[in-house]
Amino acid sequence: MVRVSIPLVGFLLLCCLASVTRAETLLKYKDPKQPLNVRIRDLLSRMTLAEKIGQMVQLDRVAATPEIMRDYSATPQDWIQMVNGFQNGSLSSRLGIPMIYGIDAVHGHNNVYKATVFPHNVGLGATRDPHLVKRIGSATALEVRATGINYVFAPCIAVCRDPRWGRCYESYSEDPTIVRKMTEIIPGLQGDAPKKGVPYIGGRDKVAACAKHFVGDGGTVKGIDENNTVIDYHGLLSIHMPGYYHSIIKGVSTIMVSYSSWNGRKMHANHDLVTKFLKDTLNFRGFVISDWEGVDRITSPARSNYTYSVLKGISAGIDMLMLPYNHTEFIDIVTSLVKSKAIPISRINDAVRRILKVKFILGLFENPLADQTFLDQLGSQAHRDLAREAVRKSLVLLKNGENADSPVLPLPKNTSRILVAGTHANNLGYQCGGWTLTWQGLRGNNNSEGTTILSGISTAVDPSTEIIYSESPNADFVKANNFSYAIVVVGEPPYAEMAGDNLNLTIPEPGLSTITNVCGSVKCVVVIVSGRPLVIEPYLSRIDALVAAWLPGTEGQGVADVIFGDYGFTGKLPRTWFKTVDQLPMNVGDDHYDPLFPFGFGLTTEPAKSS
Known part of the structure; x- marks a missing residue:
């Protein structure tokens, strides 16, 4: 038996505490006083390949826990408890990197019982009122925060060119000018960016936004969902792209890729548009996320060659992938592709750097857990x-x-x-x-x-x-x-x-x-x-x-x-x-334009005198 005197134990304890203190000082990524890029570089340098790939995966909530998830009558407290439970699991990891939790909040916090459900985007487009849409973004952010969630898959800035499309109500208009103006919902959701073109989230009452679906989803042949948009490059840029220019200018944090194709080429595999144009030409600095199992559909039938699909999707420039059920398979495949140099580690680092940037500006490293500050905002x-x-x-x-x-x-x-x-x-x-x-x-x-x-x-x-x-x-x-x-x-x-x-x-x-x-x-x-x-x-x-x-x-x-x-x-x-x-399709400006009621039509009335 080794006997140690009390003074020596005290000395050893002080030494250990000093070592911990020095180690914490070296963890620059945990220091909110450090510049953003310093924090990102520091954390990235500490991450293993497995930890990096893990950042690129987004699970469905059902896959994230073995328990059956609560139905739509769940209270905000139930949602907070669920989100905090997931977050505590993330924080217990080696580096304590917090998760980001995303949800479809496309006309208010529409997944949650008793939330305010606003008109769908087609109705908001009829208002011609960007300030109103910004206020709706602010209200939606508060209601989302009321349930402990910090990221929304909105707005949809599709330009629907054929009403036969099943998502046409998610589009503000057939006119790209109106869609561009309605991107004002982004500063409502995220806050007013102090510097143009830089991802920004302005406080705990705001959420990260996601402009979707990049690009041309509203122009598919006969309005068939997830199908092919046949249009030349000028048409793509002039009709379907303006909403993205302005979303980036307003600091949108994330952009989601479309299921659809452009002239036969799947957007989830389109390096020219996702990397060369969106990231390099438009200088988008947030992260690019796939749609639900979007990478799986690069091959037809879906997942017929999953390794190829993963390779093409990540190589195209997708940073985070929605993988509701098969994350372990994905991680194994990406690990193998990196080790074989089919995917360069620089592409992985770029993806993780972008994801970490959004997590830092969202304030997750300082305030990772949900609280009940905004409970009274839900359905207020x-x-x-x-x-x-x-x-x-x-x-x-x-x-x-x-x-x-x-x-x-x-x-x-x-x-x-x-x-x-x-x-x-x-x-x-x-x-x-x-x-x-x-x-x-x-x-x-x-x-x-x-x-x-x-x-x-x-x-x-x-x-x-x-x-x-x-x-x-x-x-x-x-x-x-x-x-x-x-x-x-x-x-x-x-x-x-x-x-x-x-x-x-x-x-x-x-x-x-x-x-x-x-x-x-x-x-x-x-x-x-x-x-x-x-x-x-x-x-x-x-x-x-x-x-x-x-x-x-x-x-x-x-x-x-x-x-x-x-x-x-x-x-x-x-x-x-x-x-x-x-x-159909028939849009304002077409040679064969012969509508029942033209674009922009709307009779007006004055309020009744008795009112």
């Missing part, structure tokens, strides 16, 4: 008021009586009896559309909090006015009830991505039958709830007033605000409204 009244304002400004009035001398809208609040009809009048899930609590959206009414259009109407009218709701009334019922007028709310069911690709764009039944049964028997206002223009010309003569409400989200009261004249109609079409699908 201020955010719901903002969403209601956005709904009002997004509505486009397409018809209002036969001429200016006989307008139908605004409707009087004080009348005897109003019929409200249609599948979309009393369905919150239909109002919100896809990417709401679930990927494809919700068909039901009670899965979130908000106001349906029907309840908004009931609140808006005079208490003495009788509201009768019938989802799909027959003509005899309408004729027998002596209604003062009717409001018919119809449109599309929710969908997302390729599930929404649609070559006919007709209003599904019983929507068309409801229009036929109601309009003509009574003065009627038709409100279309949809992610894009739909075929309406054959029914237009029966309709007294026509409103495009797009996908308004949880605050349906905003529709009633304008219909009853508390506010005037101000929205303008962000897309050309076609006569028949045979005309």
Whole structure:
């Protein structure tokens, strides 16, 4: 037995503490006073190849834990606990590098129960109001932070050139000028960058943003999702690229690559555009992320040669890869490719350097764990008021009586009896559309909090006015009830991505039958709830007033605000409204341009005098 005197033990302890102190001093990457590039270089120099490759992997939350993840009724505290649990695992690693947690928050914090769901981008494009969109970005950042999350896969800055595309509602407009202006959501999400072109996140109330999907996703043939965009280089740069120029100028932290191809070449494998143009020419300094299993689809069928796909994707310039389920296979493959020099270590270092930069500017090394500072922001009244304002400004009035001398809208609040009809009048899930609590959206009414259009109407009218709701009334019922007028709310069911690709764009039944049964028997206002223009010309003569409400989200009261004249109609079409699908694709400026309602069209009204 070795005996040690107490004074000697004390001396050894002091020596050990001094060694730890000196070691901590040498860890420049943990010192927030050090310049950013010094911290990045220091940390990169300490990392093994395995640790570097690990930074390039993004898992799905289900794969990140063996437990079944909570459903959409989870509380913000549940989300915080989950995110902190993942983060603590990252912090316990050798170097304690924090993770970055990303989520689709494409029209508010749309995955979370009770969050404010804003209008989808097509409706925001109708507002022509970049400042409004910036405010929505700020509100979304607060609600995302309320659940402990710090990174959002938004905004989508696609320029949808064919409404048959199932993601068309994620596009602000067919016009690249409007899309470019709406990149103002980025400083809303991240904060105002003090220096142009440098990734920036301005505090714990902000999140890292992601401009997507680079590039040309909205231009695919016949609007087929994930398909081929056929356009020359000038067209690609003039139509599909301006949103990216301006996103980079505004300091966007990350950019996501598109599933689609450009002239037959997969974007996930396009070194010329991802590295030479985006990184080298545009000087993008954040990190490039793949779409969900995007690298897997470089080969067809997907994963038929996974090693080749990984090689092409990383060589193209993708820095972080969404690998929801097969991260161990990926790590083994990349390790082998680096050791065989098929992928140079310089490419790995570039990817990791970019990822670490975003983590540092996000403040994750100083504040890695979520807290409850912003809990009261989720679904707050201020955010719901903002969403209601956005709904009002997004509505486009397409018809209002036969001429200016006989307008139908605004409707009087004080009348005897109003019929409200249609599948979309009393369905919150239909109002919100896809990417709401679930990927494809919700068909039901009670899965979130908000106001349906029907309840908004009931609140808006005079208490003495009788509201009768019938989802799909027959003509005899309408004729027998002596209604003062009717409001018919119809449109599309929710969908997302390729599930929404649609070559006919007709209003599904019983929507068309409801229009036929109601309009003509009574003065009627038709409100279309949809992610894009739909075929309406054959029914237009029966309709007294026509409103495009797009996908308004949880605050349906905003529709009633304008219909009853508390506010005037101000929205303008962000897309050309076609006569028949045979005309598609048809965009403003085309030689064959012959629309039902042209791009930019929108009648206006003044608020009712009584209001």
